[in-house]
Amino acid sequence: MKxxxxxxxxxxxxxxxxxxxxxxxxxxxxxxxxxxxxxEGMTLSKKGNTNRSAKDLFFPQVENLVSFRxxxxxxxxxxNREEVAPFAVFGVRxxxxxxxxxxxxxxxxxxxxxxxxxxxxxxxxxxxxCSRPEETCFCTAFGIDATDPAxxxxxxxxxxxxxxxxxxxxxxxxxxxxxxxxxxxxxEVSAHQEKTRSILSRLPLAGLDxxxxxxxxLMEVFNSxxxxxxxxxxxxxxxxxxxxxTCQCYDVxxxxxxxxxxxxxxxxxxxxxxxxxxxxxxxxxxxxERFRQRFMHKLVYFxxxxxxxxxxxxxxxxxxxxPIHMNIVKxxxxxxxxxx
Amino acid sequence: xxxxxxxxAISLLESGTVNRVLGWKTGEFFYDLTPAVFESVEEIEGDFxxxxxxxxxxxxxxxxxxxxxxxxxxxxxPCDSYSFLELLKEHRILRENVYIVGVACxxxxxxxxVRAAGCEGATGIREDGDxxxxxxxxxxxxxxxxxxxxxxxxxxxxxxxxxxxxLIGEQGxxxxxxxxxxVEALEAMTPEERFTFWRQELxxxxxxxACRNVCPACSCEKCVFDNADxxxxxxxxxxxxxxxxxxxxxxxxxxxxxxxxxxxxxxxxQHIPLHxxxxxxxxxxxxxxxxxxxxADMDSKSPLMDFTQxxxxxxxxxxxxxxx
Numbered sequence: 322m323k324x325x326x327x328x329x330x331x332x333x334x335x336x337x338x339x340x341x342x343x344x345x346x347x348x349x350x351x352x353x354x355x356x357x358x359x360x361e362g363m364t365l366s367k368k369g370n371t372n373r374s375a376k377d378l379f380f381p382q383v384e385n386l387v388s389f390r391x392x393x394x395x396x397x398x399x400x401n402r403e404e405v406a407p408f409a410v411f412g413v414r415x416x417x418x419x420x421x422x423x424x425x426x427x428x429x430x431x432x433x434x435x436x437x438x439x440x441x442x443x444x445x446x447x448x449x450x451c452s453r454p455e456e457t458c459f460c461t462a463f464g465i466d467a468t469d470p471a472x473x474x475x476x477x478x479x480x481x482x483x484x485x486x487x488x489x490x491x492x493x494x495x496x497x498x499x500x501x502x503x504x505x506x507x508x509e510v511s512a513h514q515e516k517t518r519s520i521l522s523r524l525p526l527a528g529l530d531x532x533x534x535x536x537x538x539l540m541e542v543f544n545s546x547x548x549x550x551x552x553x554x555x556x557x558x559x560x561x562x563x564x565x566x567t568c569q570c571y572d573v574x575x576x577x578x579x580x581x582x583x584x585x586x587x588x589x590x591x592x593x594x595x596x597x598x599x600x601x602x603x604x605x606x607x608x609x610e611r612f613r614q615r616f617m618h619k620l621v622y623f624x625x626x627x628x629x630x631x632x633x634x635x636x637x638x639x640x641x642x643x644p645i646h647m648n649i650v651k652x653x654x655x656x657x658x659x660x661x
Numbered sequence: 662x663x664x665x666x667x668x669x670a671i672s673l674l675e676s677g678t679v680n681r682v683l684g685w686k687t688g689e690f691f692y693d694l695t696p697a698v699f700e701s702v703e704e705i706e707g708d709f710x711x712x713x714x715x716x717x718x719x720x721x722x723x724x725x726x727x728x729x730x731x732x733x734x735x736x737x738x739p740c741d742s743y744s745f746l747e748l749l750k751e752h753r754i755l756r757e758n759v760y761i762v763g764v765a766c767x768x769x770x771x772x773x774x775v776r777a778a779g780c781e782g783a784t785g786i787r788e789d790g791d792x793x794x795x796x797x798x799x800x801x802x803x804x805x806x807x808x809x810x811x812x813x814x815x816x817x818x819x820x821x822x823x824x825x826x827x828l829i830g831e832q833g834x835x836x837x838x839x840x841x842x843x844v845e846a847l848e849a850m851t852p853e854e855r856f857t858f859w860r861q862e863l864x865x866x867x868x869x870x871a872c873r874n875v876c877p878a879c880s881c882e883k884c885v886f887d888n889a890d891x892x893x894x895x896x897x898x899x900x901x902x903x904x905x906x907x908x909x910x911x912x913x914x915x916x917x918x919x920x921x922x923x924x925x926x927x928x929x930x931q932h933i934p935l936h937x938x939x940x941x942x943x944x945x946x947x948x949x950x951x952x953x954x955x956x957a958d959m960d961s962k963s964p965l966m967d968f969t970q971x972x973x974x975x976x977x978x979x980x981x982x983x984x985x
Contacts, residue, residue, distance in 0.1 A: 350861055350862065351865065351931065353931070355865075369781055372930065382868075383897040453781060453782065453798075454782070454798070455781050456782050456783055456798065457690075520798060525690070550698075553697065553698055554695055554696040556874040557870075557874055558873075558874040558875070558928075559868075559871075560869040560871045560928075560930050562869075563867045564867075574896055585897055587896050587897035593887070594887055595888075640689075640693065641773075644871050644875050644927075644928035645696055646693035647695050650689055651695075
């Protein structure tokens with residue numbers, strides 16, 4: 322365990338940013354926390370969590386893949402992959418750290434998504450334990466410890482110091498480059514964890530249960546009459562999917578500018594009417610089917626294919642951001658009530 | 662107020678006047694209300710809420726609900742009633758299938774503002790005159806209600822309910838609002854400053870389409886931007902300016918029909934002040950064609966849908982010029 326007085330935080334950031342890009346949560350023009358490329362003089366956001374998740378740095382909203390150009394009878398194919406430079410992201414909360422486990426299972430299993438893999442290889446995750454969880458937090462429901470987040474390095478912050486623990490080789494290599502870190506801090510970290518744990522146990526969503534879904538008959542959940550009322554006022558926007566740290570669906574499209582075809586991928590949302598549109602049309606004709614897909618994927622399909630790992634990390638962003646305040650907590654509670 | 666609404670909802674259902682009631686449903690917390698359809702007395706008794714967090718405008722839901730069998734009761738706040746009337750004018754709602762209960766409104770609160778005022782971890786709220794006492798995981802905090810009102814409520818343009826079958830609470834009047842003040846501030850900027858302002862604001866857009874989908878004026882069955890065959894789907898922008906154009910085009914599309922209900926800015930997860938685009942168009946129309954409020958009545962014609970010989974010529978742009 323290492324520590325550093327908060328007054329020296331800027332020196333630490335400068336040192337990390339010395340040979341790589343560093344992203345930290347900073348308040349944007351609207352006052353919301355956002356992972357922002359660090360530069361001298363930037364202030365660390367005091368917000369509990371960023372508005373958008375850390376996923377964005379590893380799986381960007383839009384990414385160029387390849388382009389095709391025809392000249393006479395020849396077609397040339399050119400890969401448009403952007404070079405990924407080494408980077409670090411500071412201040413990733415425990416929920417977002419868990420989201421990497423979920424994204425890794427999707428993108429790093431065969432066939433490996435090399436775009437995502439490059440960013441994972443180049444990126445160092447410096448997590449930050451929570452001090453002031455919000456009422457919308459429910460990471461505990463998924464066995465996530467907000468007081469001891471994963472990542473290459475784990476940090477804690479109290480009123481005086483930043484505490485630093487390297488977890489991986491990548492984390493150790495970074496630590497070796499940071500001489501300003503001093504030894505010590507174990508006791509302070511334990512005290513900090515204790516304090517946060519007492520808050521976590523008092524969270525309004527602390528006792529939330531998702532486990533019952535493992536035992537449900539899949540088709541029974543799928544055919545539940547509850548989906549009608551749950552999806553009734555869904556606007557069909559993509560807010561929940563785009564702020565979600567685990568939503569990983571994307572669309573691959575061609576942009577034809579007359580001279581060449583550029584193939585890109587971009588985030589897609591199962592809430593959209595044209596999601597996974599095929600030649601025969603769509604198999605999810607109304608918002609009910611689209612809405613159901615999102616929750617079935619996170620709560621039923623994904624865990625059944627991934628050793629009971631839920632596709633949700635309890636970050637609470639969708640609870641705060643859904644324009645009509647329908648969300649995974651309300652869905653799970655209704656399904657549990659309906660299963661009785 | 663909530664009790665009066667609930668009582669009325671129950672009696673409308675019980676008397677058979679309506680088959681269902683469109684209102685706001687309780688959530689996990691005090692603020693996360695969901696627009697919902699109530700079909701039984703039990704549901705209304707247990708879950709119906711009218712509170713300072715009943716901000717959602719229910720008028721757009723009436724497009725589909727009015728096509729259901731039987732009649733739907735809907736609760737409309739003054740600004741919601743403008744949206745409803747505008748939709749009616751556009752023949753989007755079947756009036757005979759909707760029973761409108763107009764509800765007086767003192768302004769709705771913005772949970773994001775409550776959070777930003779240092780109330781993270783909010784678990785409860787009490788009203789005390791003009792104050793709100795917010796209980797949080799980290800202690801209580803007293804806020805002035807005025808400070809945490811939704812932007813549209815801070816500059817409320819009208820307390821008048823323009824269409825209703827019955828009223829709960831007092832009918833109000835149009836309010837002398839300073840809602841154009843932020844537009845004037847933008848107009849006073851140099852073009853470069855204004856361009857920088859909008860580029861910065863719109864750069865945060867994540868194209869979630871919440872603004873479009875919540876907008877009562879955006880009622881196309883299928884938006885051109887969702888139609889792959891249109892060639893305009895634009896799921897990813899070729900450059901960052903294209904993203905910005907989406908909002909400008911949308912503002913043009915709803916110009917003359919936008920009632921300034923403020924839903925676009927209320928739902929934007931990135932807190933982009935989208936209403937300012939629409940409000941600029943409203944202000945321009947007022948100045949060029951005379952005062953006009955979309956959704957205020959059934960008879961008037963939107964200046965952009967009407968022609969009079971006195972209309973300004975396109976060349977008027979050269980005489981206005983802004984702060985070039």
